[in-house]
Amino acid sequence: MDEQIDIQRNAYREEAYELLAELEQALLELEEVPDNEDLIGRVFRAMHTIKGSGAMFGFDDIAGFTHEVETIYDLVRDGKMQVTKELIDLSLASRDVIAEMLGASKGESPVDAERCGTIIAALKQLMPKHPVAERPVSEALPFADAAFIPQQDDLPAVTYRIRFRPAKDIFAFGTNPVLLLEELSRLGEWFILAHTEDVPMLSDIVPESCYVFWDIVLTTDKGINAIEDVFIFVADSSNILIQVIDEGDEVDKEADYKKLGEILVERGDLNSDDINRMLDGRKRIGELLTAAKLVSPDTIESALAEQAHVKRIRQKRQETVGKASLRVDAEKLDKLVDLVGELVTVQARLNQQAAVSGMAGLLLIAEEVERLVSELRDNTMSIRMRPIGSTFSNFKRLVRDLSETLGKQVVLNTEGGDTELDKTVIEQLNDPLVHIIRNSIDHGIEAPEARKRAGKPAHGTVTLSAAHMGANVVIRIADDGAGMDAIAIRKSAVAKGLIPADAALSEEEIFGLVFAPGFSTAQTVTDVSGRGVGMDVVKKGIENLRGAIDIASVKGGGTTITLKLPLTLAIIDGFMVKIGNEFFVFPLASVEECVEIPKSQMDKVRKRNMMNIRGSVVPYQSLREIFSINGQPPAMERIVVAESGGQRVGFGVDGIVGQHQTVIKSLGKFYRHINGISGATILGDGTVALILDVVQLINAAEKQSRFDR
Amino acid sequence: MNSEISPSKETSVVALTGELTIMQAAELKKRLTEALNSAQSVQVHIGKVINVDLTCMQLLCSAHRTAFVRGKQLSIVGPVSPIFRKMIDQTGFRRTHGCSFSPNSNCLCCGLS
Numbered sequence: 055m056d057e058q059i060d061i062q063r064n065a066y067r068e069e070a071y072e073l074l075a076e077l078e079q080a081l082l083e084l085e086e087v088p089d090n091e092d093l094i095g096r097v098f099r100a101m102h103t104i105k106g107s108g109a110m111f112g113f114d115d116i117a118g119f120t121h122e123v124e125t126i127y128d129l130v131r132d133g134k135m136q137v138t139k140e141l142i143d144l145s146l147a148s149r150d151v152i153a154e155m156l157g158a159s160k161g162e163s164p165v166d167a168e169r170c171g172t173i174i175a176a177l178k179q180l181m182p183k184h185p186v187a188e189r190p191v192s193e194a195l196p197f198a199d200a201a202f203i204p205q206q207d208d209l210p211a212v213t214y215r216i217r218f219r220p221a222k223d224i225f226a227f228g229t230n231p232v233l234l235l236e237e238l239s240r241l242g243e244w245f246i247l248a249h250t251e252d253v254p255m256l257s258d259i260v261p262e263s264c265y266v267f268w269d270i271v272l273t274t275d276k277g278i279n280a281i282e283d284v285f286i287f288v289a290d291s292s293n294i295l296i297q298v299i300d301e302g303d304e305v306d307k308e309a310d311y312k313k314l315g316e317i318l319v320e321r322g323d324l325n326s327d328d329i330n331r332m333l334d335g336r337k338r339i340g341e342l343l344t345a346a347k348l349v350s351p352d353t354i355e356s357a358l359a360e361q362a363h364v365k366r367i368r369q370k371r372q373e374t375v376g377k378a379s380l381r382v383d384a385e386k387l388d389k390l391v392d393l394v395g396e397l398v399t400v401q402a403r404l405n406q407q408a409a410v411s412g413m414a415g416l417l418l419i420a421e422e423v424e425r426l427v428s429e430l431r432d433n434t435m436s437i438r439m440r441p442i443g444s445t446f447s448n449f450k451r452l453v454r455d456l457s458e459t460l461g462k463q464v465v466l467n468t469e470g471g472d473t474e475l476d477k478t479v480i481e482q483l484n485d486p487l488v489h490i491i492r493n494s495i496d497h498g499i500e501a502p503e504a505r506k507r508a509g510k511p512a513h514g515t516v517t518l519s520a521a522h523m524g525a526n527v528v529i530r531i532a533d534d535g536a537g538m539d540a541i542a543i544r545k546s547a548v549a550k551g552l553i554p555a556d557a558a559l560s561e562e563e564i565f566g567l568v569f570a571p572g573f574s575t576a577q578t579v580t581d582v583s584g585r586g587v588g589m590d591v592v593k594k595g596i597e598n599l600r601g602a603i604d605i606a607s608v609k610g611g612g613t614t615i616t617l618k619l620p621l622t623l624a625i626i627d628g629f630m631v632k633i634g635n636e637f638f639v640f641p642l643a644s645v646e647e648c649v650e651i652p653k654s655q656m657d658k659v660r661k662r663n664m665m666n667i668r669g670s671v672v673p674y675q676s677l678r679e680i681f682s683i684n685g686q687p688p689a690m691e692r693i694v695v696a697e698s699g700g701q702r703v704g705f706g707v708d709g710i711v712g713q714h715q716t717v718i719k720s721l722g723k724f725y726r727h728i729n730g731i732s733g734a735t736i737l738g739d740g741t742v743a744l745i746l747d748v749v750q751l752i753n754a755a756e757k758q759s760r761f762d763r
Numbered sequence: 764m765n766s767e768i769s770p771s772k773e774t775s776v777v778a779l780t781g782e783l784t785i786m787q788a789a790e791l792k793k794r795l796t797e798a799l800n801s802a803q804s805v806q807v808h809i810g811k812v813i814n815v816d817l818t819c820m821q822l823l824c825s826a827h828r829t830a831f832v833r834g835k836q837l838s839i840v841g842p843v844s845p846i847f848r849k850m851i852d853q854t855g856f857r858r859t860h861g862c863s864f865s866p867n868s869n870c871l872c873c874g875l876s
Binding site: 225230231232235236239246247248250253254255256257259261262264265266268269270 | 785796799
């Protein structure tokens with residue numbers, strides 16, 4: 055009985071976390087478009103569900119707290135309260151409290167009751183003394199264009215309502231509004247209607263003036279930025295209103311859309327009182343309104359067109375996104391991947407045995423098994439893949455809060471959000487990314503006045519981008535801030551004794567110094583970062599994922615940090631080599647080439663730990679030496695040239711076996727700290743091959759060479 | 764822009780050719796005014812128009828409602844060049860019903876595409 059309850063409570067918690075994410079997203083969007091009924095509805099529904107289910111499963115504290123917030127949004131929904139920045143702030147704080155309550159229910163630290171009380175009191179303060187009868191016209195919240203422009207891409211196809219009223223003398227400025235409309239039409243599916251109500255009689259008309267304004271309903275996935283860009287040069291003189299009327303992602307919404315009257319009221323074309331008066335009669339509202347001369351037929355037609363357009367879009371969406379999705383326990387998925395890994399290993403053994411036996415029938419079957427296992431492997435790996443976009447979205451809140459705390463204006467742009475990565479990689483990326491973004495905003499982006507003085511726009515931009523490149527995913531965090539000061543870094547490194555005062559370092563190497571433990575050039579340690587523990591932990595985190603991190607910077611221009619990560623953790627393409635009786639595996643991605651050095655030259659190479667490949671000097675290390683393998687080396691040594699972080703090293707091995715699909719098994723706790731080995735794999739005949747940690751080996755080689763100098 | 768006005772007490776024909784842009788707008792206004800002054804019904808031919816912009820679309824609209832107010836008629840007659848048709852679509856001048864000025868009449872551009 056208890057177990058049942060536990061399962062249900064866990065299920066509630068999972069659902070609640072999802073709802074909280076949706077709530078946060080909706081709140082952030084609502085800050086942008088404060089009178090958007092859909093967004094208000096989303097916020098209300100999320101809270102309503104959290105409250106209801108919470109009460110059902112015994113989460114009384116959550117239910118009670120959420121009830122208070124839900125009450126406020128009920129008032130907002132009815133038009134009795136306005137959405138203000140203060141309300142959004144309090145709502146986000148409430149969201150955080152609910153998240154903490156969920157954690158507390160799992161055994162984490164309890165929530166501060168006083169804080170809850172403060173938030174509730176503040177919310178109650180916002181409630182109106184006398185209810186407001188009509189929904190007031192919204193004004194842009196002060197932060198609307200400062201910290202917060204929605205991400206550039208990976209938006210679903212959102213539908214906007216645009217009213218474009220050009221200045222009367224727009225032609226005199228050389229602008230042809232028709233060209234702007236053409237640009238808009240290229241953004242997606244649209245419906246456009248010209249309003250000619252203001253066109254005067256021939257006797258009065260000034261031919262060079264513009265009397266026409268437009269209603270446009272546009273469905274596009276290019277984001278609101280793209281729309282605003284179209285009007286960028288006329289934004290000051292013309293009247294432009296852009297509203298979101300369909301978010302493009304809610305499939306379970308009915309395909310039906312707002313009633314005509316609702317649309318007209320939303321657009322400000324009609325007073326809700328008039329609608330109610332009209333509805334007391336029986337005719338269709340469009341006819342009634344036109345007949346009563348409350349609105350022009352144009353206006354009706356335009357609103358009807360919007361209705362039809364959005365209905366159509368929604369229907370289309372319901373059809374295409376019919377594909378079902380399923381929630382799966384993460385543990386079950388991990389088990390599945392494990393089993394597939396085992397299967398790959400056993401299949402390798404089957405291949406070997408079949409080859410040895412020489413039986414044609416068996417060989418055929420083994421081939422078929424190999425094919426199926428390969429497909430199963432690909433399929434399972436892809437299940438674990440998630441688009442990184444959801445991680446990127448989480449940073450919206452971070453950027454918003456940080457900007458406020460630090461008094462800076464920062465815009466977060468994202469690109470390539472649909473790039474997919476292994477689920478574990480994404481989870482482990484979160485902390486490093488948070489730290490890098492924090493650094494960008496804290497140390498990189500300058501305060502608005504400083505930026506203006508430098509001739510930059512007052513708001514700084516942080517761009518997160520992700521893209522597949524070969525077997526890797528490349529993630530870039532770029533800012534247009536102050537960039538890194540190589541001289542200051544060098545000074546600080548010398549002062550800390552990290553490098554000798556006369557060391558000759560390239561700019562790239564100087565930037566690399568920030569990854570040293572205990573490094574920080576911040577004059578004052580802010581609350582946010584600058585304690586100097588950050589970047590080296592970030593680097594370790596990335597290397598744990600078998601990835602690489604790189605910094606590029608232009609002083610005064612900005613900094614770009616590039617992360618290169620492998621697509622999957624569990625199975626990699628390996629390059630197997632043999633030393634003595636032992637087998638080792640290089641990650642294929644880090645192998646550049648193989649060379650042979652004749653025995654006559656080998657002595658020189660071994661002595662100087664250096665070799666000449668086509669004219670360039672490449673460091674040399676003998677793996678036999680590194681791993682102290684007994685026995686006699688063969689006459690001809692093979693060199694595997696591996697690369698990491700731009701640095702190449704040639705590793706001497708006895709022989710090369712070749713490419714090998716490597717299922718990674720981690721070494722036990724006992725062996726985990728061995729330098730140069732990152733894991734192990736089981737070969738077809740049951741022997742164990744060790745997987746080389748190329749990054750560590752190359753770092754060690756470098757330290758050694760500096761030591762030798 | 765070339766226009767010939769063939770006057771007759773009943774019907775005046777304004778045949779427009781060439782460019783109908785802001786450069787020709789003032790002249791178009793004059794021509795349309797004259798046509799409406801001189802006849803009961805005005806027919807506008809646009810088949811030979813090679814370019815039209817918003818200013819002239821506006822003028823045609825204005826002429827249409829001016830005619831209505833005076834109890835006269837103004838209509839677009841004859842073949843519609845693809846340029847004109849594209850303009851109507853791109854600028855949302857296409858109407859399915861109703862004129863913004865006189866709800867019970869048809870828009871000048873009704874049935875043109």
